Amino acid sequence: MDFRLTARQQELKGTARRLTDLVMKYEEDCEENNGLPPQAHDAIRVAVLDSGLQAVNMPAEWGGAGLSIFEQAVVQQELGRLTGALWDMVWRPANALRFCTPEQRERFLVPVIRGERRDCYAVTEPEAGSDPQNLSTTATRTSGGHWSLDGEKWFVTVGDHADFLIVLAAAGDERAPTLFLVDKDTPGVEMTRVPRFMHTFVYEHPEFTFTDVRVPDGAVLGGIGEGYDITRSWFTEERLMIAARTIGAAERALELAREWAVERRQFGSRIADFQLIQGMLADCAVDIAVNRAYTHQVAWEVTEGTVDRKTAHAKAAIAKLAASEASGRVVDRCLQIFGGRGYDRSYPVERLYRELRVDRIWEGTSEIQRLIVAGELIKRGTGVLQLPAA
Ligand SMILES: Cc1cc2nc3c(=O)[nH]c(=O)nc-3n(C[C@H](O)[C@H](O)[C@H](O)COP(=O)(O)OP(=O)(O)OC[C@H]3O[C@@H](n4cnc5c(N)ncnc54)[C@H](O)[C@@H]3O)c2cc1C
Incomplete structure (x- = not known):
């Protein structure tokens, strides 16, 4: 057994620590103002790209850092030193986005990897927390060949900042648990409440309602009925x-x-x-x-x-x-x-x-x-x- 970090792991740890130290300078501003101004977001985005630690969980061929799970853990351990959840500014797209089709990848995932778009994951509901199978959000087939989403999601981390949501809904008469990619500006999507939580988090965790939100078939992520399996995996x-x-x-x-x-x-x-x-x-x-x-x-x-x-x-x-x-x-x-x-x-x-x-x-x-x-x-x-x- 050899418990030492390899030279590459040591280098990654050093890079992550340098980025952490740079971002740490924004902690008090974040605490005092419950978030950071746009200039700070821009500066940190540039620093993340310079460090090469953007999207550590995504393959290098798509623009991510392409790190192994162990390497990701080494990086996250350093970022975990940050308060204000500033670690979340070093974006790590939802792993579910690996299930994107090539077209979805170009529209959703690749811009997230580049730090140009931001995703958020909306599974939890008022009556579906530890038991997500109790979900009430539905996706109904419309006559125009679209899906119509109706329901409510809570605690959507980064929901204020993100520009699209990955929404878990019960699709069709079979109530097949399915993930949908939904642009936040789609008519019928409403951010209804932004609760204040115990921590000061650089982003918020808002609540959303979905009222007859029309999305095409191309918005289904990973296939009808795959929602739980993808989330759980x-x-x-x-x-x-x-x-x-x-x-x-x-x-x-x-x-x-x-x-x-x-x-x-x-x-x-x-x-x-x-x-x-x-x-x-x-x-x-x-x-x-x-x-x-x-x-x-x-x-x-x-x-x-x-x-x-x-x-x-x-x-x-x-x-x-x-x-x-x-x-x-x-x-x-x-x-x-x-x-x-x-x-x-x-x-x-x-x-x-x-x-x-x-x-x-x-x-x-x-x-x-x-x-x-x-x-x-x-x-x-x-x-x-x-x-x-x-
Ligand atoms: C700050 C914050 C950010 C979040 N971000 C997201 C997000 O981005 N996306 C998202 O979808 N969700 C998010 N969540 C939701 C989070 O995943 C849920 O809060 C969590 O899964 C628990 O669900 P619940 O709050 O409904 O509690 P409940 O499920 O109602 O649980 C209440 C209590 O009962 C216990 N309990 C429940 N079932 C059992 C059981 N079978 N046996 C024993 N005890 C049990 C629980 O452990 C808990 O102590 C976030 C939550 C918070 C607070």
Whole structure:
């Protein structure tokens, strides 16, 4: 076994860190103004293209960075250091867009890869969250050979900034779960509410309604009835990227808390000399070290193809569950080490504390991850815990 990063992985990590450091300069502006002005978006877009880290999950022949899952995890871990969800400005198109036909690819995916358009994914509904099969949004065949979409979608991340949506709807009399590519300016698409959430996110998560939204057959992404399978097939990657980002966030929080602990003096000593503070620092290091190792292991296994699809799915659920919960504990302790300052929004640990909370909710809640892991254990045994043999 060799756990060292290769020269290429090390170089990618360095490139991602340089981009992260550059984007970090916008954090306070984002926090104070709940977002960034257009000039900042333009500047960051240029920086992303210069770094070559645009669309890390898309093949180089389409203009993406064409990175392996392990390499993507290395990059996401660095970007996860950012607050304000500025990591999301380093665009990673929805993996579902790989199912584009050649025509759809030219119109939707390639411009997203270039940073000229932006996608968003609309699955969740008021009555369909953890159970997306309960969806109410419908796609009905019209006499003109089009589809008419009707329904409501919630929590659409980047919905304010995106110019098209990938919408999951029950198509036809069979209610076949199907994804549709819908330009946001199509008549009948309305952004109805932009809720304020706990975190300050550079983009919003608006709610949309769809009222007799007419789209052609060419808007179907990946085939009628393929909607769930396409969405589910990317959970492994998405969850591993969440695990990687939360670990990056926890690393930054611990670096800041450690620096603070050795500088801050109370009762005539550095607070780092108090054993209760030392205990918190040590627990943070343990949470990070163990979860980083496991996330790297699973990302490596997926890259090398040493695991079957179901095992990879369960291992990614373990990684997402463990890393998001451990990183949440880390930022909580780091905030505590900062005392009252840790509660001040101008301190990154405070922002990380608010921001990491959602990682236990989106892309499947912690409870859903536990159900996946338990289901795998019960149906297929404890093989999910095995390391690959040579
Ligand atoms: C900031 C943010 C951004 C988001 N972005 C997007 C997006 O871009 N696109 C999108 O489609 N969705 C998005 N979501 C939605 C997100 O994926 C859902 O919130 C999540 O899947 C949970 O669904 P829910 O909120 O309806 O909760 P519910 O499903 O109603 O769950 C409520 C509680 O019940 C628990 N629960 C549910 N079922 C079970 C069960 N079987 N056993 C045990 N416990 C259970 C849950 O774990 C949770 O604790 C986003 C959410 C947030 C908060």
